[in-house]
Each structure stands twice: as structure tokens, then as C-alpha cells.
Amino acid sequence: MSVDNYTQLGAAQIASSVRAGESSPADMVRASFKRAGEIGAGSDELNIFLHADEKASVEEAEEMQPRIRNATDIGVLAGVPVAIKDNIATLGLPTTCASKILRGYVSPFEATAVARLRANGALVVAKTNMDEFAMGSSTENSAFGPTRNPVDVRCVPGGSSGGSAAAVAAGITPIALGSETGGSVRQPAAFCGVVGVKPTYGRVSRYGLVAFASSLDQIGVLGRTVDDAALGLEAIAGFDKMDSTSSDADVPIYRLSALGKPAPEARNPDTEAIRIGRSPVPLPPPPSATTLDGVVIGKPKEYFPESLDPEIRRVCERALDRFRSMGASIRDVSLPRSPLAIPVYYILAPAEASSNLARFDGVRYGLRVDPGKGLKAMYEATRSEGFGPEVTRRILLGTYVLSAGYYDAYYKKAQAVRTLIADDFRAVFTSGVHAIFTPTTPTTAFPIGAISDPYEMYLNDIFTVTANLAGVPAISVPIGRVRRLPVGGQIITAHFDEYAMFRVAYALEAGLGAEAHQ
Amino acid sequence: MNPARYEMVVGLEVHVQLKTRTKAFCGCSTDFGAPPNTNTCPVCLALPGALPVLNEHAVELAVRAALGLGCRIDPVSVFARKNYFYPDLPKGYQISQFDQPLAVGGSVVIGQSDKGTDLRIGITRLHMEEDAGKSIHDRYPGETAIDLNRAGVPLIEIVSEPDIRTSAAAGAYLRTLKQILQYLDVSDVSMEEGSLRVDANISVRPPGQTKLGTKTEVKNMNSFSAVERALDSEYERQSALLNAGGRVEQQTLLWDGAKETVRPSRTKEGSHDYRYFPEPDLRPLMLDSKWVDHARKDLPELPAARKARFSTEYGLSPVEVEQLTADPAIAEYFEEVARASADGKAAYNWVMGEVQVALRNSSEEINRFRARPADLAQLIKLVRDGTISHTAAKRVFAQMVETGKPAAQIAADQGLVQVGDESAIATWVDEVLNEHPEEAARYLGGEKKLQGVLVGFVMKKSKGRADPKLVNQLLSSRGG
Numbered sequence: 001m002s003v004d005n006y007t008q009l010g011a012a013q014i015a016s017s018v019r020a021g022e023s024s025p026a027d028m029v030r031a032s033f034k035r036a037g038e039i040g041a042g043s044d045e046l047n048i049f050l051h052a053d054e055k056a057s058v059e060e061a062e063e064m065q066p067r068i069r070n071a072t073d074i075g076v077l078a079g080v081p082v083a084i085k086d087n088i089a090t091l092g093l094p095t096t097c098a099s100k101i102l103r104g105y106v107s108p109f110e111a112t113a114v115a116r117l118r119a120n121g122a123l124v125v126a127k128t129n130m131d132e133f134a135m136g137s138s139t140e141n142s143a144f145g146p147t148r149n150p151v152d153v154r155c156v157p158g159g160s161s162g163g164s165a166a167a168v169a170a171g172i173t174p175i176a177l178g179s180e181t182g183g184s185v186r187q188p189a190a191f192c193g194v195v196g197v198k199p200t201y202g203r204v205s206r207y208g209l210v211a212f213a214s215s216l217d218q219i220g221v222l223g224r225t226v227d228d229a230a231l232g233l234e235a236i237a238g239f240d241k242m243d244s245t246s247s248d249a250d251v252p253i254y255r256l257s258a259l260g261k262p263a264p265e266a267r268n269p270d271t272e273a274i275r276i277g278r279s280p281v282p283l284p285p286p287p288s289a290t291t292l293d294g295v296v297i298g299k300p301k302e303y304f305p306e307s308l309d310p311e312i313r314r315v316c317e318r319a320l321d322r323f324r325s326m327g328a329s330i331r332d333v334s335l336p337r338s339p340l341a342i343p344v345y346y347i348l349a350p351a352e353a354s355s356n357l358a359r360f361d362g363v364r365y366g367l368r369v370d371p372g373k374g375l376k377a378m379y380e381a382t383r384s385e386g387f388g389p390e391v392t393r394r395i396l397l398g399t400y401v402l403s404a405g406y407y408d409a410y411y412k413k414a415q416a417v418r419t420l421i422a423d424d425f426r427a428v429f430t431s432g433v434h435a436i437f438t439p440t441t442p443t444t445a446f447p448i449g450a451i452s453d454p455y456e457m458y459l460n461d462i463f464t465v466t467a468n469l470a471g472v473p474a475i476s477v478p479i480g481r482v483r484r485l486p487v488g489g490q491i492i493t494a495h496f497d498e499y500a501m502f503r504v505a506y507a508l509e510a511g512l513g514a515e516a517h518q
Numbered sequence: 519m520n521p522a523r524y525e526m527v528v529g530l531e532v533h534v535q536l537k538t539r540t541k542a543f544c545g546c547s548t549d550f551g552a553p554p555n556t557n558t559c560p561v562c563l564a565l566p567g568a569l570p571v572l573n574e575h576a577v578e579l580a581v582r583a584a585l586g587l588g589c590r591i592d593p594v595s596v597f598a599r600k601n602y603f604y605p606d607l608p609k610g611y612q613i614s615q616f617d618q619p620l621a622v623g624g625s626v627v628i629g630q631s632d633k634g635t636d637l638r639i640g641i642t643r644l645h646m647e648e649d650a651g652k653s654i655h656d657r658y659p660g661e662t663a664i665d666l667n668r669a670g671v672p673l674i675e676i677v678s679e680p681d682i683r684t685s686a687a688a689g690a691y692l693r694t695l696k697q698i699l700q701y702l703d704v705s706d707v708s709m710e711e712g713s714l715r716v717d718a719n720i721s722v723r724p725p726g727q728t729k730l731g732t733k734t735e736v737k738n739m740n741s742f743s744a745v746e747r748a749l750d751s752e753y754e755r756q757s758a759l760l761n762a763g764g765r766v767e768q769q770t771l772l773w774d775g776a777k778e779t780v781r782p783s784r785t786k787e788g789s790h791d792y793r794y795f796p797e798p799d800l801r802p803l804m805l806d807s808k809w810v811d812h813a814r815k816d817l818p819e820l821p822a823a824r825k826a827r828f829s830t831e832y833g834l835s836p837v838e839v840e841q842l843t844a845d846p847a848i849a850e851y852f853e854e855v856a857r858a859s860a861d862g863k864a865a866y867n868w869v870m871g872e873v874q875v876a877l878r879n880s881s882e883e884i885n886r887f888r889a890r891p892a893d894l895a896q897l898i899k900l901v902r903d904g905t906i907s908h909t910a911a912k913r914v915f916a917q918m919v920e921t922g923k924p925a926a927q928i929a930a931d932q933g934l935v936q937v938g939d940e941s942a943i944a945t946w947v948d949e950v951l952n953e954h955p956e957e958a959a960r961y962l963g964g965e966k967k968l969q970g971v972l973v974g975f976v977m978k979k980s981k982g983r984a985d986p987k988l989v990n991q992l993l994s995s996r997g998g
């Protein structure tokens with residue numbers, strides 16, 4: 001296999017070529033940087049990368065070569081270039097969260113998810129642009145300028161993981177890590193025409209993910225295909241003793257779901273060892289599933305409102321038809337508290353953020369602005385200068401809703417409603433529905449600068465934020481285009497049932513074929 | 519008109535550092551006195567992306583403390599964030615517990631009333647939290663230095679009911695509490711090293727009034743007696759205010775030990791809104807009831823129970839019991855001696871006498887003391903059966919402390935075994951009478967009070983080996 005068609009290669013194909021000795025990890029890294037150069041990933045064009053070091057990445061890839069010759073357990077992602085959202089700690093490259101307050105900050109430790117990618121043979125090529133501290137839906141809130149959508153450079157790539165989605169859409173890497181608090185992987189995936197998965201809360205360790213709203217944050221994976229996302233998630237999922245909220249539930253081999261088989265028996269969920277090289281070796285591309293016999297797919301009415309863009313409705317209906325033709329039945333369902341999700345989210349997430357971002361105080365690391373007028377003045381100057389307007393807005397909002405006298409009215413009530421939203425999902429999934437299908441976003445990618453009202457921007461997350469509040473897994477898969485811009489379809493399943501989610505996603509991708517990008 | 523005498527109402531908040539090897543939420547050492555900022559890691563430095571993981575040993579110790587103070591353990595407790603900005607608080611919040619603490623509703627008995635009923639101070643709650651770092655203001659002129667070694671060290675906060683009515687009762691409560699925690703072995707409870715800290719809430723009210731007066735919080739006391747003095751001082755200040763027609767303002771005060779007075783703290787009470795909310799990085803703490811029952815069964819004997827037992831089992835007076843049980847290690851040493859020698863009174867005399875003196879002289883811990891309880895018990899038996907004299911026993915004991923050898927061996931090696939042979943003693947008596955003709959003449963002439971002097975000469979001549987009873991008998995028979 002040559003690297004000439006690098007931009008068309010999936011992670012499995014790259015790994016299998018590298019394992020077979022047909023190409024080297026360094027070839028892949030060079031191809032990745034070549035593509036980044038061609039498409040203009042640098043700051044003056046698409047502005048996808050915040051930090052990258054080609055020389056260091058190539059050296060790292062070359063050091064991997066002997067491991068590949070000698071070892072059979074090099075991992076399912078051997079030689080696969082990956083990009084990492086800049087709020088996930090990496091050794092080597094800086095971790096700035098696209099914020100002035102962390103400009104130049106290099107973490108002395110690495111996120112568990114990144115360490116696991118590397119253990120599986122992946123090679124980090126870049127840290128990607130994002131909305132500052134993951135607060136935003138367009139990547140316009142980056143302190144280092146907006147990222148442009150590779151599909152249409154006049155448009156935003158979505159956000160907050162806009163840089164990671166753009167890196168995958170542009171063919172720079174087949175896999176990128178993003179993070180979600182309210183849709184920040186799925187929405188940019190939909191806008192850029194790639195696959196984006198947000199696993200169950202607790203499925204992936206948050207150790208090393210710079211916290212925005214801890215009870216909602218989860219690292220997710222962007223991939224060119226469902227298979228890329230499945231391989232990426234499988235590599236990073238599983239219990240981590242460094243994150244008390246990570247789950248020790250078993251991590252199945254997700255690509256087996258493509259065979260239409262039921263989930264395998266749970267195995268011992270323990271140990272780091274099973275995190276490496278679990279997928280079948282060598283790696284054939286997964287067989288296309290053509291059957292969803294017996295699968296019940298729920299269509300929640302709250303996600304197909306009267307006001308939904310008719311073109312988006314049309315491609316969704318086409319996807320539902322494909323489900324039917326593969327043997328699935330579609331059932332109308334209701335998630336009645338979903339309309340409350342945006343207000344609940346914009347109480348809980350800022351509340352946690354106001355506390356999580358308190359550590360950026362100019363005392364130990366990052367920006368310090370000291371007017372020399374004492375401690376309080378240093379705090380104020382540092383934080384005023386270091387945080388952008390959206391981050392400041394959310395810190396203020398969060399501080400307000402946690403204040404004495406307002407806590408019960410806002411935070412406590414929002415928590416109660418959050419429980420009800422989770423109950424809605426539980427009710428649907430215990431009534432015989434295997435997966436829920438919705439549009440990922442109410443619109444396609446919008447032009448840079450088109451939305452200036454924060455509330456209008458928040459409504460981008462209207463279909464995605466419920467999965468974060470409920471903690472359930474969800475994936476966005478390309479299902480077509482509207483006015484030449486990509487549309488994503490969302491598949492949501494029950495807690496820790498990523499296996500079923502991937503099964504339906506593999507089937508949808510195969511069922512749509514080329515239509516997914518038409 | 520005489521100024522009214524008010525009733526003092528005090529509740530105490532005691533912070534106790536738990537005796538764990540590592541911090542509450544990371545693996546850093548809790549060693550006291552390490553170079554600044556060396557016992558730190560991404561978690562306790564609050565680096566971006568780091569997460570707390572609860573130290574199970576800290577939970578065990580906190581549960582043991584709560585059980586020992588008679589608290590009810592809640593099967594589910596919740597960690598919460600207490601948010602405030604300060605340079606020695608790296609995360610910008612302290613992980614604590616708020617509306618769902620680990621334990622509630624215990625009590626401590628601090629003595630008996632005149633009528634013989636227990637004087638009991640209620641404990642409102644006991645919760646777990648982490649310590650902040652240390653701000654050092656006096657080291658670099660014009661600058662503040664931060665040492666984060668202490669940041670994240672596990673603490674429990676024990677909050678008493680406002681049941682304390684006098685400064686003496688406050689002192690008694692603190693001493694009793696400290697002793698219980700020592701017995702439970704959950705903390706070093708050293709105010710000097712900061713492993714025990716006390717804040718006092720105090721108000722006054724006219725006698726008979728049930729409504730509480732406005733309270734102030736007094737901090738910065740560095741000893742139990744400083745707490746007592748601070749309470750007396752603040753009581754007088756509040757009383758004088760009220761008597762002058764003024765009102766007590768709710769505020770935080772700092773005790774100034776040098777000036778023996780309180781002064782207002784710079785941070786104003788009420789200006790703090792800690793914005794507590796459940797800590798999302800930690801799951802609720804669920805304690806299995808079987809595990810808690812097990813911990814309860816594993817509790818060591820506590821001071822009150824031990825005192826009662828010592829007094830009945832060994833026939834000791836209340837004062838003697840208090841002395842012996844003040845330090846749990848001493849009490850355990852005593853008990854081993856008492857059991858092995860079957861003589862509580864002698865064991866008491868030795869432990870509170872020679873043993874204490876030797877410990878003080880060598881400034882050694884009882885656990886490392888070379889004279890082991892079994893050997894001391896043997897010594898007591900040697901004296902009891904007349905093998906060695908009491909005088910010789912003291913010399914044997916000194917050797918035991920020095921060498922760690924058994925008592926009988928030392929006595930034999932040093933030739934200290936008592937001589938009960940009448941003819942040998944008679945020889946010494948004769949020699950003494952010859953060597954001291956003047957005293958001999960006076961004694962034989964009827965001056966009985968000289969007998970003690972002559973016994974002393976004989977004992978000296980025998981190097982302490984002569985049985986003093988026989989010496990006395992022989993001398994009496996000569997003089998008679």
C-alpha cells in the first residue's frame with residue numbers, strides 16, 4: 001500500500017499496512033503533515049492546528065519502527081496519526097485550551113486517553129483549535145482565531161471540538177480526540193461531515209481532560225468512518241484509577257458489532273493489559289452489515305419539531321428508510337423533558353465551570369498580570385485579561401446560580417430536572433427500543449460571524465445536550481448534504497451500550513453508502 | 519448597680535489531621551517538615567486536568583474517630599466544594615463535606631457534676647475535608663511565600679454543640695477529645711505541629727434565657743490554655759459591651775497571645791459565600807453497614823472504659839487511674855506489668871515513679887523503652903519474695919534501662935541478691951559496732967533512735983544485700 005491515497009485511508013487500513021511492513025509509521029506522519037500543508041491547516045488559513053511539531057512527530061514515529069518489527073502487540077492503531085483537542089493534556093506539545101490564560105503551558109503529565117492511544121500505536125501529530133475552554137459551538141471563541149470548515153471555508157466547523165473535526169474532514173488524520181460537555185464532538189462532526197462519538201459518562205477516563213463541567217465532560221472520538229471512531233474509542237475506553245468517575249464496566253470489541261452479532265459476554269473488566277491489541281489482528285475492514293432484523297429504532301417527536309428545516313427532515317427520513325429496508329422497525333417515542341435541556345444545561349455547566357476555572361488564578365502557572373496593587377488586583381487583572389468574553393460570561397453565570405439564596409432556585413432545581421431527563425431515556429430504552437435516531441443539529445454549518453447572540457448559539461446544542469445530561473452514549477454519522485453542507489444523524493443508546501450504538505451506526509453508514517455525502 | 523453576670527455559651531470546631539501516610543486525594547506524602555513544595559503532584563498543585571481520588575485509609579480513620587465519639591455514620595455522605603480564592607488553596611476550592619457529612623450526633627463526657635451525673639458535650643457532626651497549603655508572610659519582606667506540602671492533607675472537622683458553659687469546660691472537652699483521638703490512634707493531635715486546631719464560637723446571654731446571643735468566632739489559639747484564656751477574654755468583652763448597652767457584632771476574631779486579647783480578623787464574616795455544591799469529581803461515599811460494624815468491633819478500649827476497669831481490676835484511686843491512663847501507651851505498659859506481676863499497686867508505683875523518671879531523663883518513647891514490662895514484673899516479684907531488697911531493685915532497674923537485660927540476671931551478676939544468712943549479717947553488725955564505737959555506746963546505752971543510723975551503716979557495708987528486717991532484729995537484740 002502506498003501513502004499516495006493517505007487522505008482516503010481509514011485507521012484500520014493504515015495500521016494493517018504498517019503492521020505488514022508495507023509502509024512505516026514515519027511515512028504516515030509525513031503524509032499527515034503533507035496533507036496539513038496542502039490544505040492550509042496553519043493559522044493563516046484553516047487554522048486547525050494550535051501546536052504541531054513535525055520533526056518531533058517524525059522522530060517519534062521512527063522510534064516506533066523497531067517495536068513494529070519485533071512486537072506483535074503494537075496495537076490496533078499502529079502508525080495511525082491522530083490529532084488531539086487542545087484541552088487534553090499531552091507531553092511534548094502545549095495544552096492551552098485555546099485560552100490566553102494558558103498560552104505556552106506544557107503539561108508535565110499526559111491524559112489517560114492520550115497515553116492509551118499511544119500504547120495502541122497511535123502517533124500524536126497536533127493539538128487542535130477549539131472554543132476557549134470548550135465553551136462554544138463554532139470554534140470562533142478560540143483566543144487564537146477561528147477554525148474554518150474544510151467543506152466550505154466560509155463556514156464554521158462547529159465546536160467546541162472544531163479543530164479536531166476539521167482535521168479529520170480535511171484528511172489530515174483519520175482519528176482525532178475531542179471532548180463533549182453538551183455536543184462538542186457530535187455537532188462539529190455533523191458540520192464537517194465526519195463521524196463523532198460521545199461515549200457514556202464514565203466510559204473514558206477524564207484524567208488529563210481540562211475540566212469545564214465535570215459531571216458532563218467526556219472525551220469523545222472523531223473519525224472519518226464509523227470504524228475509525230469505534231477503533232479509537234475502544235483504544236481509550238475503560239476504567240482508570242486516576243478518575244473516580246470512570247467505570248469498570250467491560251469494553252467490548254466494538255467492531256464485532258458490525259457483524260450484527262449480539263454483544264459478547266462480559267469479561268474481566270480489570271487491568272490495563274486488555275486495553276492493548278484487543279481487536280482482531282490483522283485488521284480487515286469490517287464487513288458491511290446489511291441487516292438490522294429485530295432492531296427497534298425510536299423516533300422522538302421532540303427532535304422532529306414543526307420548525308425543523310425541511311431539508312434536514314428529508315435526509316433524516318431517508319436514513320430512517322434505510323433502517324427500515326435493513327429490517328429495523330421505527331417507533332414513534334417521546335422524550336418529554338427534552339425541551340428543558342438547554343436551560344438546565346446553562347445552569348449546571350456554568351456552575352461547575354465557575355468552580356473548575358478558579359484554579360487559573362495567576363499563582364502557580366499560566367498568565368499572571370500583576371498591577372502591583374495587591375492580591376485581589378492581581379486576580380482580577382489576570383482573569384480579566386486571560387479569559388475571553390464567553391468564558392467570562394459563563395463564570396459569572398455559574399457564580400450567580402451557586403450563590404447563597406439562588407442555589408435552591410437554580411442549581412438544585414436544575415439537578416432535579418436533569419434526573420427527569422435521564423428518566424425519559426431510561427423509559428424509552430426499557431420499553432423495547434434499542435436506539436434513538438434524531439438529527440444531530442437543527443441547522444447545517446453557518447457562516448463565520450453569522451451568529452452573535454449567545455442564546456442563539458446555545459440552541460445549536462438543542463438535540464445533543466440531552467445525551468450529556470442523561471449520560472447516555474451518542475454518535476453522529478453523516479447522512480447526506482443540504483445545500484452542499486453536511487448533515488449529521490444522531491444515534492443514542494442506553495448507558496454503556498456503545499456496542500448497540502456502533503451496530504446501528506455501522507449499518508446506517510453501509511446502508512447509505514455514497515448518499516451519506518450527497 | 520452591679521453589672522449582670524451572663525452565661526457563657528461556647529461551641530468548638532476542632533480540626534484534626536488524620537494520621538495517613540499519603541494525602542486525602544493523591545499519593546503525596548504527608549510528612550511534616552519536608553522542604554517546601556516537595557510533597558506535591560499534579561493533583562495537589564491543581565494542574566489542569568488532574569483529578570482527586572479518595573484515600574481509603576483516610577476514610578477508615580475518619581470512621582474510627584466518628585465511632586469512637588459515639589457518632590452515627592451516614593451510609594451515604596457527599597463531598598462538596600467550598601469555593602474561595604486564596605493563593606494557598608490551589609484549586610480555588612476546598613474539598614469538604616457540607617449538607618451530607620460522614621457522621622452526626624456523638625458526645626464526649628468531660629467529667630461528673632456535683633450530683634454525680636455525667637457532664638456531656640454533644641457533637642453535632644464530624645466530616646472529612648482536605649487541608650489548604652500554608653502562606654508564609656514573614657519570610658520574604660514585602661512578599662508572601664506559598665508552601666503546598668500541606669495542601670490536600672486529610673482532616674476531620676469535629677463540631678460540638680453549644681453545650682460548653684465555662685472556659686474550664688472547654689479545656690476539659692478538648693483534653694478529653696484529644697485523649698480519645700489518641701486512644702483511637704487516628705491522629706498525632708499535636709497543636710504545635712498543627713495536627714489539631716481549635717476555633718471557638720462564643721456568645722453570652724442572661725441566665726435563664728434560652729435564646730442564643732450573637733456569637734463571635736475566635737481563632738488563632740495555639741494551646742488548650744490559650745483557648746481557655748481567649749474564651750474568658752472574649753466573655754468579658756461581650757459582657758462589658760452588653761452592660762454598656764451595646765450589641766455584639768457577629769465577626770471573626772483572632773486571639774493575640776502576647777497581648778492576651780482578641781482583635782478583629784481582616785476577613786469579614788458574612789462577606790464569604792462559599793457556593794457549596796456536590797463535588798462532581800468524586801462519587802458519593804457509600805459505606806457498607808457490615809464494614810462499619812466491623813470497624814466498630816475493632817475499636818480499641820477508650821479512656822473512660824479503661825479508667826473504670828483499672829480502678830476495679832487493680833484497686834487504684836481515681837487520681838492514680840487518671841495518671842496511668844493519660845497516655846494510652848503508658849496505660850498499656852502499666853497493664854502488662856500489673857498483669858505479669860499480679861500486683862497493680864507495685865506496678866503503679868514503678869510506672870509512675872522510676873519508669874517516668876527514666877523516660878524523662880532519656881526523653882525516650884515508652885514503646886522503645888529498654889526495660890520491657892515482663893522484666894519489670896519480674897523485678898517486682900524478686901522484691902516481693904525477698905530475693906532482692908527494694909534499694910537493690912532500684913539499682914537493678916537502672917541496669918535494665920541501660921542494658922535491656924532481665925532483672926534476675928542483673929541481680930545475680932551484680933551480686934545484689936539479698937543476704938538472709940543470720941551469721942553473715944551478725945558479722946557485719948559486729949563490724950559496724952566496732953567501727954563506730956561512739957554511736958555503738960550511745961545506742962547500747964538506750965538511745966534507740968540511733969538504730970536507723972546503724973542499720974544504714976550495715977546496709978552500706980553489705981552493699982545493700984543485707985535483709986533490712988534481719989539487721990533490725992539483730993540490732994534490737996543487742997540493744998535489748
